[in-house]
Amino acid sequence: MSKEKIVLCEDLADVMPPEYHELVESATFGNQDRGWKDIGSSKELIEQHSLCAGCPESIAFRYILASLPTPEDTVFVGSTGCTSLVFPHVAVHNIHSLFGNQNAVASGLKRTLKSRFPDVEKDVVVLAGDGATVDIGLDMTMQSWFRQEKFTTICFDNELYANTGGQESGLMQKGFVAKMAPKGKNFEKVRLAEIAREAGCAYVAVLTVSKPNRVEQAIKNAVLVAREVGPTFVQLYTPCILEIGKQSMEGLDEMKDAESIGGRFVQKEYITDEAQKLLDSIKEETKARKQAAKKPVNA
Amino acid sequence: MSHYEVKAGPEAFLPPAAASMGNVLPDPGEAHIGGKIVPEEEAYEKAARMVLGAKVPTIFPGPLVLWKWNDHVAEEAKAIRELALEAPMRIIPMADYRPKYPKINQEVEINPNHPNLTIWHNKIDVCIFFGVHCHMANLSLKMIRGGTNCYTIAMCAMAGDEDACLSFRDADLKMINKLKATIKKLKSEGVESQAEPFTQFVMGRSGTIVAPA
Numbered sequence: 160m161s162k163e164k165i166v167l168c169e170d171l172a173d174v175m176p177p178e179y180h181e182l183v184e185s186a187t188f189g190n191q192d193r194g195w196k197d198i199g200s201s202k203e204l205i206e207q208h209s210l211c212a213g214c215p216e217s218i219a220f221r222y223i224l225a226s227l228p229t230p231e232d233t234v235f236v237g238s239t240g241c242t243s244l245v246f247p248h249v250a251v252h253n254i255h256s257l258f259g260n261q262n263a264v265a266s267g268l269k270r271t272l273k274s275r276f277p278d279v280e281k282d283v284v285v286l287a288g289d290g291a292t293v294d295i296g297l298d299m300t301m302q303s304w305f306r307q308e309k310f311t312t313i314c315f316d317n318e319l320y321a322n323t324g325g326q327e328s329g330l331m332q333k334g335f336v337a338k339m340a341p342k343g344k345n346f347e348k349v350r351l352a353e354i355a356r357e358a359g360c361a362y363v364a365v366l367t368v369s370k371p372n373r374v375e376q377a378i379k380n381a382v383l384v385a386r387e388v389g390p391t392f393v394q395l396y397t398p399c400i401l402e403i404g405k406q407s408m409e410g411l412d413e414m415k416d417a418e419s420i421g422g423r424f425v426q427k428e429y430i431t432d433e434a435q436k437l438l439d440s441i442k443e444e445t446k447a448r449k450q451a452a453k454k455p456v457n458a
Numbered sequence: 459m460s461h462y463e464v465k466a467g468p469e470a471f472l473p474p475a476a477a478s479m480g481n482v483l484p485d486p487g488e489a490h491i492g493g494k495i496v497p498e499e500e501a502y503e504k505a506a507r508m509v510l511g512a513k514v515p516t517i518f519p520g521p522l523v524l525w526k527w528n529d530h531v532a533e534e535a536k537a538i539r540e541l542a543l544e545a546p547m548r549i550i551p552m553a554d555y556r557p558k559y560p561k562i563n564q565e566v567e568i569n570p571n572h573p574n575l576t577i578w579h580n581k582i583d584v585c586i587f588f589g590v591h592c593h594m595a596n597l598s599l600k601m602i603r604g605g606t607n608c609y610t611i612a613m614c615a616m617a618g619d620e621d622a623c624l625s626f627r628d629a630d631l632k633m634i635n636k637l638k639a640t641i642k643k644l645k646s647e648g649v650e651s652q653a654e655p656f657t658q659f660v661m662g663r664s665g666t667i668v669a670p671a
Contacts, residue, residue, distance in 0.1 A: 164526070166526040176566065
């Protein structure tokens with residue numbers, strides 16, 4: 160879908176509920192500089208969410224949706240988990256895949272879109288939890304990286320299976336005791352970012368969602384690098400406050416603790432030389448465009 | 459397999475899919491009434507009579523006709539509006555397929571995940587689906603048949619919908635106009651609309667501008 164099609168039929172517009180008028184009038188489709196700062200002043204692409212009160216995943220969704228370079232030409236591929244509860248409320252095309260095969264579905268989708276729309280840049284973004292990405296779907300996840308499929312994989316890492324009651328996942332930290340893992344985990348947290356780097360991802364980022372500007376930059380980098388260079392991966396810490404015994408208001412503090420020095424989620428990035436070159440050139444272009452826009456036009 | 463008649467409900471909590479009962483879809487130039495394949499002309503007559511005989515006939519336009527995908531769709535939207543005025547019928551949009559929490563405003567919209575709420579609230583006894591994607595139409599039509607007494611008419615742009623009480627296939631601008639013309643013809647022959655007087659609601663950016671009445 161292109162942004163030109165996000166228009167209501169004139170003859171039936173007056174029966175449409177207000178949120179659709181808002182979507183047409185004040186969403187940021189087509190804005191090259193869209194980002195997290197638009198939240199609150201424009202129509203967001205998430206209508207509501209059905210997650211728990213205070214869930215960091217909900218804020219992660221809002222930042223990601225605000226940061227996509229071209230949401231009208233983006234398709235999400237989701238998987239089973241808390242994230243799949245949100246996709247029905249999102250105004251971006253999305254596909255729910257079987258548990259774990261999201262990267263296989265995304266591979267086919269990306270190739271098909273490339274063939275069907277050769278002149279339009281269609282972005283495919285996988286968004287799944289740690290169970291789907293690392294445990295059940297690790298085969299599909301890694302194979303897509305080995306094949307250098309050009310799409311972005313985002314993992315919402317809450318370090319356990321949250322919506323089934325707190326079972327141990329590969330990304331759970333060693334020793335952690337969860338409701339359904341009473342003896343505590345015996346093994347180290349899987350180092351997925353390093354696996355992604357070694358498996359061929361051109362851009363890898365690990366961070367929490369405590370700082371929206373960082374999330375925006377990571378998502379934009381990942382999507383833009385995936386267009387030109389190769390697979391990209393972003394691992395976002397979105398703690399399940401219920402399963403780690405926190406209150407609704409404590410999600411942000413938990414993320415800040417986890418990203419402080421020595422924490423599990425100190426921000427890190429792995430970027431290949433080719434990807435870095437691309438990001439530098441995009442940065443230069445953006446800077447030049449903004450400077451040109453500021454210059455007064457001589458009459 | 460025995461003929462399964464698709465009629466207005468309430469049929470059961472989980473009515474069977476008509477296809478699973480052996481009902482087949484019409485070929486081009488045909489339609490089905492209650493699951494029985496008939497010539498398209500017969501279906502126009504039946505649909506028009508059902509609309510005119512209803513107390514609260516309503517059109518549910520879906521996303522395929524609410525959004526301006528192209529100029530042809532805009533023409534269809536115009537024709538839908540004209541059909542509603544001719545009958546007269548209410549228009550209540552199926553604006554979205556996404557579930558809405560805590561619940562939809564059933565006075566002014568219908569949602570495929572619980573279409574019965576809108577039908578019950580507005581006491582709709584005949585409805586026309588237009589521009590609703592097949593899978594969502596199937597879901598809604600079955601739920602409506604299961605829990606309400608509403609007679610459903612599907613103007614399907616594809617091969618028809620076996621779960622509607624009456625379904626056209628290959629529906630387009632011409633077919634909307636043909637249904638409108640059939641209603642007009644019946645009215646000129648003395649068939650009066652039984653629709654209760656109503657005010658079509660109007661929505662705007664800030665909410666309801668003209669409330670339904």
